[in-house]
Amino acid sequence: MEQLKKRILKEGKIRGTNEILKVDSFLNHQMDVAFLDELGAAFKARFADCQVDRILTIEASGIAIACSAAKAFGNPPVVFAKKNKTKNIAGDVYISQVESFTQGKRPYNIFVSKDFLHPGEKVLIIDDFLANGSALHALIEIVHQAGSEVAGAGVVVEKAFQPGGSLLRNEGVRVEALARIQSMSEETGVVFCD
């Protein structure tokens, strides 16, 4: 998506080489909702042939993007997986573990109430970033626990130099990334795959 690439080039902040890309001026800390709606429309264009009964994401950065996507898909319910099991979500939940690749950070569980995923439904998974794919894998696991089907996984930015996207595609998951980054460094900036 050209507008997204432009925005990443203009506003993205890189740390290290193939490490951190901050796009928190419009995507995941400060949010430009009108632009998120454009991303939502781009997901609809990519998954135009898919039945989408429900959108699943993970807190916190995925939520706004998933809500914008929902509008483009005719407002199916959006569900976000929680990272903490609060007393408000006590009761029957699907649980899955997210591996963490951040140094010193432990794996953590995510939770979705059994009330909000249903057998036979087609679920579109939405998130902001795809790197090692651990969050998407955990969400897919939860969709399968519920007896739902994964319609696909839509991410805003894929760090294509990390293995998550390839792993998921090899497993037969339809992954659509609105921008795919081949490499990035403070010296060279961001280089997109296409």
Add this chain to the structure above:
Amino acid sequence: MEQLKKRILKEGKIRGTNEILKVDSFLNHQMDVAFLDELGAAFKARFADCQVDRILTIEASGIAIACSAAKAFGNPPVVFAKKNKTKNIAGDVYISQVESFTQGKRPYNIFVSKDFLHPGEKVLIIDDFLANGSALHALIEIVHQAGSEVAGAGVVVEKAFQPGGSLLRNEGVRVEALARIQSMSEETGVVFCD
């Protein structure tokens, strides 16, 4: 807001007396985005006379509501305070502490990058619930640290039997709640203030 009250009466799940109200079928776990847009429009109606340069909320439950509100206010930037200082938010941040009234839970810090709040701006704070007001107080503290002004605080549900709303109003904060709950119990259900 009548539609909201109806929905709380129909879908809300109460635990204990004046304790937990779950509205996670449409507000803060599963989300009905079309309905959230109606809530956003209701906030605009309540704050129609206010200048709103920016909307501030807190992860995770506030995000979708704040994004829907943004649309009603002509798409000012939305910023969400983070509960964990990740490496993506390293650098200059405003910090404030949220007291926790949940048994056994410790106070926690919230963070907003200094890049995303600016002196002189009018900031509307949005959240899902107002009970003891600790999250709103922490957000207000951050707005003041930035030299911004609080345009007001809009919450979807106020538990009016808890002191947060009164405390904030006594401090001169304009608080608008789309539904105010006088009392609730498993026996009597939800009783609204008006």
